[in-house]
Amino acid sequence: MIENAVTKFGTSEMTLAEKLDALRTLFAQMDRALIAYSGGVDSTLVAKVAWDVLGDRALAITAESPSLLPDDLQDAEAQAQLIGISHEIVQTHEMENPNYAANPINRCYFCKSELHDTLKPLALQRGYPYVVDGVNADDLHDYRPGIQAAKERGARSPLAEVGITKLEVRELSQQLGLPWWDKPAQPCLSSRFPYGEEITIAKLQRVGNAERYLRKLGMKNLRVRSEGDTARIELPPESIQSFVQTTDLPALVAAFQGFGFLFVTLDLEGFSSGKLNRVLGNTVQSSPTALSAS
Known part of the structure; x- marks a missing residue:
């Protein structure tokens, strides 16, 4: 799905303004969308654009678990309120999965599996045909198992689909007047x-x-x-x-x-960032999107 969308929009030759227009077009085509919203700069940009296009037909959901700092949850709530998008909090229970707690190199696969196994039924129940996340184009070249878990459950990644990089996420956030455009990355x-x-x-x-x-x-x-x-x-x-x-x-x-x-x-x-991944050596290079950055 991501690869087809990238080809469709021809992202390699698109300006930042054209990418923003393409992002808005994607949400207009969705009509209703539930955003997996962590409060990070990526998912917050997604929430902002979704709200601008869809209004009350967009819903941001934050997963609360022991791996999320309470301060980051408070930031997510404050940012959603400033944007204006409807925001809810759900509990996830990845810590109850021994595959996650054992902390294997694909730990994030089990985390995102829990997240999207929670969000997908909720979206269907509420009448949202799409669950979208904040994965950007740069993430597709990293080693992240969580991306695979999300794709297996039908989640879409609008930023990646139109080729928006991490730097462009910050540039667009600043252009749109989001005060947290330079917020540091804060993985779980x-x-x-x-x-x-x-x-x-x-x-x-x-x-x-x-x-x-x-x-x-x-x-x-x-x-x-x-x-x-x-x-x-x-x-x-x-x-x-x-x-x-x-x-x-x-x-x-x-x-x-x-x-x-x-x-x-x-x-x-x-x-x-990602310093603990050094122990993996060539594994990171041989299988992109199989391991999360830390």
Whole structure:
């Protein structure tokens, strides 16, 4: 479905304005759509355009689970309210699936399976023929099993279908006046664990508490990687020196230990999206869309 739509719209030669027009056309053809809405910049752009085209015939649904920071859920609610789109929250239960909790390299397949197995019946019950997500064109070249799970359940990815990249998502969001156009990517908390380490609700909570602590210190692009009892902080390389010089490190360590970590380290390489995928080696190159970025 995605490949056919890309061919149809000829995205390689389209301007950004033409891509936006194509996106609007897609939603007009759908007539009614339910958006899998995480509150990230991608799905929020989808929700915005869907609302502009469909109005009350568009519905944004956010899945709440232990892998979602409460702060991110609040952001999603506030953004939906600003857009004007109807917004609801549903509970998902991926943590009850041992295939997910075991944290294999295709963990996100089980996450998106749970999400779309929840959204698809809801959409049909409410009279929405389409469930759409925020997958963009760049995601199709990454290694993401969740994309396959969504496709198997009939979900559509309008951004990818018209060839809109991550950079273009931000450009369009800014053009449309969305104040969160430069919002950092915030994948689910389960992406903070090395593959093969079991994920539990308690571990997710301590990671979430640690990242919230750093956010309150003014950090934006960050990750707290959890490896056993060790927290490894990743910050932008240019921020590391000032962070060390200006942060009350004993207070930070005490706080992290209060969250449940025994050891706290700082990654001197700095923040890099998908860093935990390095252990996969050539697997990432041989099978795109089979593994999520973290």
